[in-house]
Amino acid sequence: xxxxxxxxxxxxxxxxxxxxxxxxxxxxxxxxxxxxxxxxxxxxxxxxxxxxxxxxxxxxxxxxxxxxxxxxxxxxxxxxxxxxxxxxxxxxxxxxxxxxxxxxxxxxxxxxxxxxxxxxxxxxxxxxxxxxxxxxxxxxxxxxxxxxxxxxxxxxxxxxxxxxxxxxxxxxxxxxxxx
Amino acid sequence: xxxxxxxxxxxxxxxxxxxxxxxxxxxxxxxxxxxxxxxxxxxxxxxxxxxxxxxxxxxxxxxxxxxxxxxxxxxxxxxxxxxxxxxxxxxxxxxxxxxxxxxxxxxxxxxxxxxxxxxxxxxxxxxxxxxxxxxxxxxxxxxxxxxxxxxxxxxxxxxxxxxxxxxxxxxxxxxxxxxxxx
Numbered sequence: 001x002x003x004x005x006x007x008x009x010x011x012x013x014x015x016x017x018x019x020x021x022x023x024x025x026x027x028x029x030x031x032x033x034x035x036x037x038x039x040x041x042x043x044x045x046x047x048x049x050x051x052x053x054x055x056x057x058x059x060x061x062x063x064x065x066x067x068x069x070x071x072x073x074x075x076x077x078x079x080x081x082x083x084x085x086x087x088x089x090x091x092x093x094x095x096x097x098x099x100x101x102x103x104x105x106x107x108x109x110x111x112x113x114x115x116x117x118x119x120x121x122x123x124x125x126x127x128x129x130x131x132x133x134x135x136x137x138x139x140x141x142x143x144x145x146x147x148x149x150x151x152x153x154x155x156x157x158x159x160x161x162x163x164x165x166x167x168x169x170x171x172x173x174x175x176x177x178x179x
Numbered sequence: 180x181x182x183x184x185x186x187x188x189x190x191x192x193x194x195x196x197x198x199x200x201x202x203x204x205x206x207x208x209x210x211x212x213x214x215x216x217x218x219x220x221x222x223x224x225x226x227x228x229x230x231x232x233x234x235x236x237x238x239x240x241x242x243x244x245x246x247x248x249x250x251x252x253x254x255x256x257x258x259x260x261x262x263x264x265x266x267x268x269x270x271x272x273x274x275x276x277x278x279x280x281x282x283x284x285x286x287x288x289x290x291x292x293x294x295x296x297x298x299x300x301x302x303x304x305x306x307x308x309x310x311x312x313x314x315x316x317x318x319x320x321x322x323x324x325x326x327x328x329x330x331x332x333x334x335x336x337x338x339x340x341x342x343x344x345x346x347x348x349x350x351x352x353x354x355x356x357x358x359x360x361x
Contacts, residue, residue, distance in 0.1 A: 031342065038346050041353040042321060045302055049322065050295025051216050057226075058212070062204045065233045066197075072234065178262070178312035 097123075181206055183249045190240045200237055207250065208233075211257045217318045218261040220283045220303070222292045228264050232257045247332070254333045262311065280307035280314075298356075305355035312336075313348035320345050 181202070189199035211232060216225040235256055243252060269279035284307035287293045287300055295303070306314055315334065319325045320341075327338045334341070 027339075034342070034346050038349045041349045044356070045321070045352065046295070046299045047322075048295075048299065049213070050293055050299040050303070051213075051220075051222075052292045052294050053212070053216075053222060054292075057222075058208055061208050061229075062201050065204060065230055065237075066201075068230055069234055069237055178310070178315070 184245065187240075187243060187245055187249055191243075196240075200240070203236070204233055207253055210250075211253060214254065214319075214323065215257055215261050217322055218258070218315065219264060220287070221290065224264065224268075228257070228260050231264075232260045235260065251329070251332045255335075258315065258333060276311060277308065283307070301356055301359060302352065304359075305352040308355060309348050309351060313344045313351070316341050316344040317348040317352070 186199055186203060186206075189195040190203065192199075208229070212225060212229050215228045215232070216222070219225050219228055232253070236253060243249070265276065265279065269276050272279060272282075274282070281304070284304045287295070287303055293300075306317060309317065312334075316330060319330050319333070320327070327341050330336075330341055331338050336344075
């Protein structure tokens with residue numbers, strides 16, 4: 001019987017070989033002491049989630065989020081138009097002032113280059129006293145300035161770039177900055 | 180188990196977006212809530228961050244690239260939102276992050292939505308002293324029992340670095356508990 005077992009062993013070894021087919025993850029044995037110490041230390045920590053939440057909190061969450069999304073949609077539409085108008089006024093005023101002064105300079109054959117910085121307070125006061133800013137001035141500036149929804153819709157931006165941006169986005173690479 | 184690919188497809192189809200988004204909220208609200216809660220601690224702050232997370236997801240779902248997993252993407256946004264929220268709050272209060280976390284942890288004793296005993300409170304106070312990344316890794320590994328590979332995808336950090344962070348976090352917590360309890 002012993003002889004028979006030895007023969008079978010020999011057969012298996014010869015056929016399959018003696019090599020250990022199991023492997024471990026890289027650096028497993030180098031980290032095993034650290035892993036063990038970690039496990040040992042956490043044994044004494046409490047595991048139960050100590051935080052509670054009111055019973056019906058999750059029942060209303062969907063509706064709360066959707067009402068917020070709807071409110072934000074309306075808010076964004078109104079605010080963006082207001083902001084565009086407010087942003088456009090100084091540009092329209094500046095453009096009108098430059099045009100006015102430029103026209104006068106041309107008339108009086110002045111050779112100096114006119115810039116916004118070179119205008120004196122008296123020039124500005126005079127212009128404001130004698131001119132009115134019309135809606136059409138603002139509209140002219142806004143026409144070039146407004147970014148329509150379609151500007152983004154039709155632009156070709158790689159999905160990957162967008163995802164990268166979204167993941168970091170306003171959070172300024174927060175995760176990477178963490179200590 | 181939901182079919183993520185089908186859900187993303189519906190989320191990116193305008194006519195199905197709202198129904199699909201409700202399904203997404205139903206599927207992930209609790210998991211994300213508890214993930215955020217362990218970072219920001221109070222229910223009110225968690226509610227804020229969770230809503231902001233879903234709103235951000237709703238706005239940007241069309242640009243989600245199906246190469247990464249949906250839940251990994253959601254966790255990453257939720258984590259970023261939570262950290263951003265904490266940084267903003269600390270700035271408003273004019274304190275550093277460590278001070279902010281310690282002050283929030285000290286309010287837990289009187290928080291009706293905190294059900295922990297003395298040792299659970301001590302653990303939260305110990306976690307509050309950790310640097311931000313160690314805090315995240317500890318919470319995700321210890322409480323959420325996530326695998327290092329999952330955490331690695333969410334935090335975009337190597338498994339080796341995560342293991343080291345977890346080890347240091349555990350040691351610091353152990354030392355804190357020993358020093359405070361005796």
